[in-house]
Amino acid sequence: MSGAAPHLVLDRLTRRFGEARPAVNAVSLEIAAGELVALIGASGSGKTTTLRMVAGYETPDAGAVLLDGRDITSLPPQRRRFGMVFQHYALFPHLTVGQNVAFGLEARGIARRERMSRAADALAGVGLAGAGGRQIQSLSGGEQQRVALARALVIEPPVLLLDEPLSNLDPTLRRSTREELRATLRRLGVTALFVTHDQEDAFAVADRVALLAAGRLLQVGTAETLYDRPANRDVATFIGRSTLVPGTFDGDSITVQLGGAARRLRAAPAPAVAHGPATAVLRPDALGFSPPDGIDAWTGVVQERRFAGALLAYRVRVAGDIDLEVHSTVRDVQPGDTVNIRVTREPVAVVS
Amino acid sequence: MFAAPVLLVLLWSVVYPNLSIVVGSFEHGLRSWREFASSPTDLEALRTTLIIAVGSVIAAVAVGLPLAFLLTRVDFRGRRVLSAVATLPAALPPLVGVVAFLFLYGESGVITRGVQALLGLDHAPWTLNGVGAIIFVHAYTMYVYVFLFVSAGLERLDTSLDEAAAGLGASRWHALRRVTLPLLTPSIAGSMLLVFMSALGSFSAPYIFGGGLRVLSTQIVASKLNGAMDLAYVETTVLAVGAIAALILLRWFERRRTYAVSTKGTVVRARLHSPTARLLAPIVGAILVVILILPHAMVILVSFARDGTWTTQVLPPEYTLDNFRRLATDSDLLVPIWNSVSMTAIATALDIVVCFVAAYLLVLRRFRVRWLLAILVALPWAIPGTAIAIGLASTFDRTSLASARVLLVGTFWILPLAYFVRGVPLVSSATEGSLRQMDPSLEDAARGLGASWWLTMRRVVLPAARPGLVAGAMLAAITAVGEFVASIVLFTHANRPISMEILSQLRNFAFGTAAAFSVVLIALVLAITLAARWAEGRWSRAEAVVIQ
Numbered sequence: 082m083s084g085a086a087p088h089l090v091l092d093r094l095t096r097r098f099g100e101a102r103p104a105v106n107a108v109s110l111e112i113a114a115g116e117l118v119a120l121i122g123a124s125g126s127g128k129t130t131t132l133r134m135v136a137g138y139e140t141p142d143a144g145a146v147l148l149d150g151r152d153i154t155s156l157p158p159q160r161r162r163f164g165m166v167f168q169h170y171a172l173f174p175h176l177t178v179g180q181n182v183a184f185g186l187e188a189r190g191i192a193r194r195e196r197m198s199r200a201a202d203a204l205a206g207v208g209l210a211g212a213g214g215r216q217i218q219s220l221s222g223g224e225q226q227r228v229a230l231a232r233a234l235v236i237e238p239p240v241l242l243l244d245e246p247l248s249n250l251d252p253t254l255r256r257s258t259r260e261e262l263r264a265t266l267r268r269l270g271v272t273a274l275f276v277t278h279d280q281e282d283a284f285a286v287a288d289r290v291a292l293l294a295a296g297r298l299l300q301v302g303t304a305e306t307l308y309d310r311p312a313n314r315d316v317a318t319f320i321g322r323s324t325l326v327p328g329t330f331d332g333d334s335i336t337v338q339l340g341g342a343a344r345r346l347r348a349a350p351a352p353a354v355a356h357g358p359a360t361a362v363l364r365p366d367a368l369g370f371s372p373p374d375g376i377d378a379w380t381g382v383v384q385e386r387r388f389a390g391a392l393l394a395y396r397v398r399v400a401g402d403i404d405l406e407v408h409s410t411v412r413d414v415q416p417g418d419t420v421n422i423r424v425t426r427e428p429v430a431v432v433s
Numbered sequence: 434m435f436a437a438p439v440l441l442v443l444l445w446s447v448v449y450p451n452l453s454i455v456v457g458s459f460e461h462g463l464r465s466w467r468e469f470a471s472s473p474t475d476l477e478a479l480r481t482t483l484i485i486a487v488g489s490v491i492a493a494v495a496v497g498l499p500l501a502f503l504l505t506r507v508d509f510r511g512r513r514v515l516s517a518v519a520t521l522p523a524a525l526p527p528l529v530g531v532v533a534f535l536f537l538y539g540e541s542g543v544i545t546r547g548v549q550a551l552l553g554l555d556h557a558p559w560t561l562n563g564v565g566a567i568i569f570v571h572a573y574t575m576y577v578y579v580f581l582f583v584s585a586g587l588e589r590l591d592t593s594l595d596e597a598a599a600g601l602g603a604s605r606w607h608a609l610r611r612v613t614l615p616l617l618t619p620s621i622a623g624s625m626l627l628v629f630m631s632a633l634g635s636f637s638a639p640y641i642f643g644g645g646l647r648v649l650s651t652q653i654v655a656s657k658l659n660g661a662m663d664l665a666y667v668e669t670t671v672l673a674v675g676a677i678a679a680l681i682l683l684r685w686f687e688r689r690r691t692y693a694v695s696t697k698g699t700v701v702r703a704r705l706h707s708p709t710a711r712l713l714a715p716i717v718g719a720i721l722v723v724i725l726i727l728p729h730a731m732v733i734l735v736s737f738a739r740d741g742t743w744t745t746q747v748l749p750p751e752y753t754l755d756n757f758r759r760l761a762t763d764s765d766l767l768v769p770i771w772n773s774v775s776m777t778a779i780a781t782a783l784d785i786v787v788c789f790v791a792a793y794l795l796v797l798r799r800f801r802v803r804w805l806l807a808i809l810v811a812l813p814w815a816i817p818g819t820a821i822a823i824g825l826a827s828t829f830d831r832t833s834l835a836s837a838r839v840l841l842v843g844t845f846w847i848l849p850l851a852y853f854v855r856g857v858p859l860v861s862s863a864t865e866g867s868l869r870q871m872d873p874s875l876e877d878a879a880r881g882l883g884a885s886w887w888l889t890m891r892r893v894v895l896p897a898a899r900p901g902l903v904a905g906a907m908l909a910a911i912t913a914v915g916e917f918v919a920s921i922v923l924f925t926h927a928n929r930p931i932s933m934e935i936l937s938q939l940r941n942f943a944f945g946t947a948a949a950f951s952v953v954l955i956a957l958v959l960a961i962t963l964a965a966r967w968a969e970g971r972w973s974r975a976e977a978v979v980i981q
Contacts, residue, residue, distance in 0.1 A: 138596055158599040171597035175615045185601035187611070236601060 088114035088272050089240050094134050094144035096127075104130050106296035107144065112240075112274060117266055118301075119287035120276045123319070127296040128276045129244060135274060136242050137161050148239060164233030168245040170225045172217045178204070178228050179213030185236035203235035204228070207265065223254050230262070234269065241266070243275035247282050259285045280320065292316055308364070312351050314432045317362045324405050328431075330359035335431050337361050339379045340400025349428035360432050365394065365408040367426040378421035381405065386416050397422055436800055439790045443809040445837065446854050450824030451673065451816060457827060458666035465663040475668065478647040482633060482672070485567050485648060489632035490625050492572035497579025498621065500721075505587040508702035509714035511722070518725045523577040524958060525728065526915025528932045529951040531637045532939065533728030534561065534570050536735050536948070543731065546747040562644040570638040573728070575631055579624040586620030587613075619686050626683040630676050634817025636918040650819045654922060657823065666827070669820045680815035729955065735948035743944055756949035766946075769934040770953060776845075776930065777913040780852035784860045784909050787853075789902060792864035793894060797873060814858035818918030821854055826922055845928045851919040856909030860902065867901030868894070900969060907965035911958050931957075 091110040097103045105127040112118050120128040133139040135146055137158035145154045153161055164185075172181050179200050180187075186196035201213055207227040212220075220228065226246065233241055246262065247255050263286045266273050277283050283290050284304040291301040299319075300312040311317035317325065328337035328346075335348045346361065371378045381399035392408045397420060399405055405422055414420060458465055469475050504516050522530065537544050539561045548558050561569075590613065598608035614621075639648045647655075649672045656665035736756055738749030760766050791810050795803065813821060829841035829850075841847040875897070879889040917932035924933050931954050938947035 136600060138599075158596070159602050159604060161600075162602060163600060165597070165600040167593045167597060169591075169593065171591065171593040173594060173597075173612055176611075184598070184603070184611070188598075188601055188603035188607050232597075232601070 087111035088116070088149060089135070089274065090145075090147040091131070091135065092145045092147060094131060094141045094146070096130050096134060096139060097142050103127075103142075103296050105134065105141075108293065108296075108298045109144075110291055110298065110301060112272060114272055115270045116289065117263065117273045117275075117287045119283035119290045120274065120293060121278065121280060121283045121290055122293035124278060125295075126293040128278075128293050131293070132242055132244055132274065132276045135240075136163055136165050162236065162238055164236055164238035164241045166226075166229045166233050166241070166243040166246050168248060170229040170249075172225060172228060172232075174217050176217070177213065178209070178215045178217065178220070181217065181228060182213070182232045182235055184232065189236070199235055200231070203231040206234070206269075207231045208261070222250055223258060226250065226258065230265070234265075234271070239272065241271045241273040243273065245277055246275055247277065247279070255282070262286055292319060294319065309430060310349050310351065311362060311430055311432060314360065317360075317430060317432050322365055322406055324363045324365075324403070325360050325432075326363060326403060328359060328361045330354060330356055330431055332356060335359060335361050335429065339403060340381075342379055342400075344377050344379070344424070346424055347428040348431040350431040351433070354431055354433045362430040362432060363405060363424070364426075364430075365406040367424055367429065368405060368407045368422055369409055369425040370407070370411055370414065371421045371423040373421060378423040379405075380419065380421055383414055383416050383418045383420055386414065436794050436798075436802075436806070439787055439794065440802070440806060440809070442787055443791070443806070443857070446850060447809055447812055447857070449837070450828040451812075451820065453828045454666045454669050454673075454820070454824045458663065458670050460663060460666075465667045468664060469667040469671070472664075474647055475652060475664075478649050478652045478668075479671065481564065481646060482649045482675075485564055485571070485635070485639070486629050486632040488564065488568040489571035489575055489635075490628045492568050493575040493579050493628045494621070494625060496572055496576035497624070498583055500576070501580050501583035501587060505584050506703060507714075509711070509718065511715045511718040515718045515722055518722050519580055520577050521725055521729065522574045524911070524962075525574070526911075526917070526932070526951075526954050526958065527574065527635075527637045528915065528917040528935060529732060529954055530574055530728060531570060531641050532935065532947060532951055533732045534573070535641065535939075536731045536944070537727060538566075538569075541743075541745070543748055546745075550747060561642055563642075563646055566642040567635070567638045567646075567648075570642065571628075571632050571635065575628045578627045578631070579621070582620045582624035582627075583617060586617045590616060622686045623683055626679050626686065630679045630683070630815060633672065633676050633679070634819065634918070636817075636819055636921075640921075650817060650918070653819050653823060657826070657922065662827065665823055669823045673816045673820045676817055676820075677812075677815045680811065684811075732948050732951045732955065735944055736952040738945040738948070740943040740945040749945075753945075756945045757952075759946070760949055760953065766934075769929050769931045769950070772928050773914050773930040773932075773954075774957070776849045776852060776928065777910050779849040780856055780913050781906050781910045783849070783853045784856040785902060785906050788857060788860035788864055788905065789895075789898060791857075791861050792868055792898065792901075795861075796865055796868040797876065797894075810857055810861040812858075813854045818851075818855060818916070819922065822851055822919035822922035825851055825854075825919075842923070843925055845925075847923050848920060848928055848930065851923055852909075852913035852916055855916070855919065856906075856913060859908045859912065860905035863901040863905030863908070864898050865901070867898050871897035896972075899972060903965050903969045907961055910961045914957050914961065915954050 089112040091108055093107040093109050094105055095103055095107055096105040108127070108131055110118070120131060122128045130139060134141045137156060141154065145152050147153065148161075173184065176184070179197055182200035182203055183196040186199060191199075197213070201210075204210060204212055207230055209224060209227050209231065212224070212228075217225070217228075226249070230246075247259055250258055259282055266286075275286070288303070289301060290304050290307055292299045292307060294315050300307055300316045307316060307320050311320060314325070317323055326337050326339065328335040330348060330350065333348060334345050336343055336345045348361075350359075379399045381397040383395055384398050384404065385396040387394040392410060393412060395407045395409065395414060397405050397407055399422060407422060500519060504512060504519065525533070536542055538559075539545065540557050542561070545557050545559065545561075549556070552558065594612055594616070595608060598612045603611070634650060635648075636650045636654075639646060639651050643651060649668055653665050653668045653672070656662070656668060735743070735749060737752045737754065739751040739753045739755065742751045743749040760770075788810070791806060794800070795807055795810070825847060826842055829839055829847060831838055832840040841850060871894070875893050876889055879893045880886075884892070915932060916930065917936075920930050920932055921936075924930065931950055935947050935950045935954075938944075938950065
């Protein structure tokens with residue numbers, strides 16, 4: 082991504098709806114050509130509003146949207162030529178599948194035979210070859226989503242925008258669909274920005290992930306970066322599972338004291354964490370069981386054991402008051418057992 | 434259980450009279466029908482009726498459709514005022530509306546005289562007469578149907594469909610043509626049929642403005658007055674069949690309204706950009722508001738005019754409170770008011786009882802002849818008021834237990850019966866609507882908890898039905914209190930309602946008194962509306978307190 086001029090730029094986008102705090106607060110983001118970026122966050126975090134500002138359905142109160150360096154903030158959606166996939170697909174109920182997909186071409190004045198043929202190609206590209214004559218009402222949820230995608234892609238948009246593209250699909254369908262989605266988008270080399278509240282969807286489909294909370298952009302980066310090096314406490318708690326424990330940070334390590342046992346762990350600090358009191362982010366996959374005489378281990382009692390297929394999730398009470406979540410492939414530990422927990426992967430993320 | 438009595442009541446009051454008309458039309462074989470088909474006046478009446486109906490549909494759509502789009506999709510200064518007034522014409526009793534048009538646009542009307550004076554002409558610039566006049570009046574009252582249907586359709590439209598169309602590059606016009614209008618077709622078509630049915634049975638406007646014009650509804654009354662009952666039966670049957678055909682088409686269209694709406698975004702109103710548009714829009718809006726309120730304002734104005742003084746001037750020259758004073762003191766003048774109020778009360782009470790049971794049966798119970806009940810409650814809506822009146826007049830003109838007839842003609846009771854019949858579709862469809870929103874398992878839950886049938890009705894079903902019951906009863910009462918069409922066929926001097934009094938005052942050129950009665954009618958409509966709102970508000974507040 083370095084060196085190439087950014088394809089789509091969000092520059093300090095702000096939107097107020099008359100309440101105390103802005104719904105979107107100076108969000109800036111650069112997306113390279115062909116990149117897939119996910120906007121994630123809790124509901125109310127401003128991610129959908131941000132997407133709608135990029136699409137042109139909302140006018141920002143401040144900030145700009147730039148495409149290849151050109152300021153398109155004042156252009157209405159019709160002129161931006163972005164493809165958009167809506168959360169509930171917004172398929173035209175009175176048109177057939179083929180007519181739906183061809184609608185954008187029809188709006189451009191392309192002749193009937195050509196646009197229907199291009200629509201047929203687009204449908205084949207999403208695995209719905211030959212479905213052009215069907216009625217919308219006869220489609221399943223997954224099929225509707227693919228029609229919506231084909232409709233957005235057939236106009237060859239510079240940017241594809243997707244609003245919760247997988248949220249309406251049931252879990253099994255979701256998994257296969259998100260793989261297909263990523264494959265299709267990569268194959269076409271489309272630049273895409275999509276909004277989702279599901280981290281797994283974001284991690285599976287996107288190249289980079291941007292986390293929004295309360296209208297502000299907290300961090301942008303690959304999924305791994307957000308997981309291993311969260312920029313602050315909010316990111317650490319939102320992404321994945323973790324236990325936050327207090328410690329003392331000295332610049333390149335953090336000393337964590339639990340139940341009288343202090344351990345010094347290599348630190349991967351967030352920016353601007355000061356020396357002194359700080360917080361260590363202990364990920365469940367970075368903790369493990371160790372034999373009773375293991376050094377660097379904390380002693381605790383297992384409170385809960387949950388089978389989750391490939392792993393088991395244990396909740397271990399250490400030092401009588403802190404519960405650590407541990408994911409392990411070890412199976413023969415039961416609630417009530419006394420165990421030793423150690424950090425198996427360093428460095429450990431540190432936030433203030 | 435309850436199906437039987439309700440069915441019987443409806444069969445007796447709705448089907449029987451109308452069936453006897455149809456039967457009566459064949460009493461002498463096909464002779465009456467041949468008479469109809471060969472009579473130039475009758476054929477002309479048929480043709481004119483159809484022309485007026487079609488013309489009214491075109492006019493109502495021409496006004497109602499753009500207005501619905503304007504008020505739903507565009508934001509401009511004064512929009513709220515225009516929205517509030519947009520449905521006002523529907524609240525005007527038909528006869529009062531016609532009278533108001535007479536005062537405004539008639540040969541001696543204010544607007545007519547005003548334009549005449551302005552342009553320096555020595556005779557009226559137009560005459561409010563004939564097909565054009567009737568369509569003009571219909572456009573004013575019936576555009577509301579189109580406006581309401583299309584507005585509701587627009588509000589139900591998934592806004593993300595518009596956004597999708599825009600995002601795919603469709604211009605506003607392309608999106609309108611290929612997305613919005615096709616999806617609105619059921620609403621538009623439904624309202625067109627409703628206008629058609631109303632125009633078909635319209636009586637007041639042709640009666641007062643027709644001049645020498647004949648339409649089927651006025652022909653029916655004329656035939657009856659001439660004693661040519663057989664011909665009247667044929668004419669009534671033709672009119673009723675036309676209206677019922679339209680109703681069937683309407684129902685078919687309603688069933689086609691199957692496009693499921695998944696999400697309903699907030700309605701986004703476009704703001705006007707060009708400065709000329711921003712300047713023009715409020716002005717146009719203001720003009721429209723004035724045009725819409727003018728009839729009501731006119732009626733109120735004339736009610737204060739001294740009888741007999743308004744001859745050739747633009748506006749009535751002398752004003753007085755006498756008209757109202759006489760209304761309040763002259764016992765003879767109070768009779769029609771009391772008649773209308775009491776007959777409305779009786780009819781509405783009966784409507785509430787019968788239609789609650791009918792709606793309950795239709796929504797919550799399955800039984801063999803349910804389809805029959807559904808048709809019975811919808812039928813009086815299709816059959817024009819004149820036809821209903823003729824049916825009642827010919828059926829209940831004697832007492833004969835063998836043929837289940839009771840002498841009602843010439844008595845007080847025939848008018849409440851007519852009002853009751855006309856109110857059935859209103860109350861039952863509104864109540865059905867409310868009951869459909871109730872979770873059907875509530876009834877089972879109550880019974881399972883040990884509640885008796887009566888307790889369940891009172892505490893579970895009735896509260897659920899109440900909003901529809903109140904709204905429907907309100908509409909039925911408003912229709913009954915100003916009813917004219919059936920009244921003119923069935924009234925007697927003793928039970929003459931307000932509408933007949935207005936007519937007779939007009940015939941005596943006592944415009945002020947006629948207008949005063951019209952104001953009373955408007956006031957009664959307002960009172961009924963407020964009473965209904967207040968009652969519903971009080972009951973739902975009482976429930977809210979209990980729930981907390």
